[in-house]
Amino acid sequence: MRIIPRLRLDFATRRRAVPPGYLLLAAGAVFALVAGLTLEEHHATAEKAAAEAKARRIAAAKPAGEVPRFDAVDRRLATPWGMILTAIDQAVADQVVLLTVEPDAEKGRIQIGAEGKTAAAMTEFVSALANHLAFSSAVLVSHQVRAEDQDKPLRFTVAVQWRAVK
Secondary structure, three states: OOOOOOOOOOOOOOOOOOOHHHHHHHHHHHHHHHHHHHHHHHHHHHHHHHHHHHHHHHHHHOOOOHHHHHHHHHHHHHOOHHHHHHHHHHHOOOOEEEEEEEEEOOOOEEEEEEEEOOHHHHHHHHHHHHHOOOEEEEEEEEEEEOOOOOOOOEEEEEEEEEOOOO
């Protein structure tokens, strides 16, 4: 008996080669990605230019009188109030009572009204303010004896100049 070799019939042949459709799909995806990145970069540049133009329009529309007012507000906000009030609090002794504290942020000064039991307490208070690192100077502006009070305390005013914080 004779053996007949097996016959292979394949009516649906499969090609292993990449069809042109897949190549076109990959090229299209790469093109879309590059176009998307370029478009995003273009939009970012356009938004930045629009923001700069808006800032220039706002700056040009600002009246000339506004700048000093903003500078005054900036000086008030930059004032080291915590340090100043702590320094005043440290200078107050048992013999001195604070009556008023009137700050002038534009000039960097404070007018302090106080009352002391003795002249020594008054000079000690002024000296403590003058020697504190927060202040560049402290000057006794006025003083008077309150004769109507039986203890005859001294009511006085001190002008204090604070140091600019850098």
